[in-house]
């Protein structure tokens with residue numbers, strides 16, 4: 247899965263949950279890795295209707311930099 251923080255393609259919005267999404271040629275319209283446990287989308291990891299945004303460059307950079315990352319990396323698991 248792609249990371250929103252490093253994705254350089256066009257970022258759209260999912261019409262089902264209102265969160266960022268992107269499209270690749272193999273899978274289609276889908277969500278980002280960071281949204282693993284952080285969005286309730288009925289179609290996750292795919293995404294609903296694709297909504298195009300006329301991003302302001304600064305806004306897009308802020309969204310990418312500050313988007314919460316809820317992907318379950320092993321390093322985030324509590325120590326036993």
Ligand SMILES: [Zn+2]
Nearest residue numbers: 260262263287
């Ligand atoms: Zn969605």
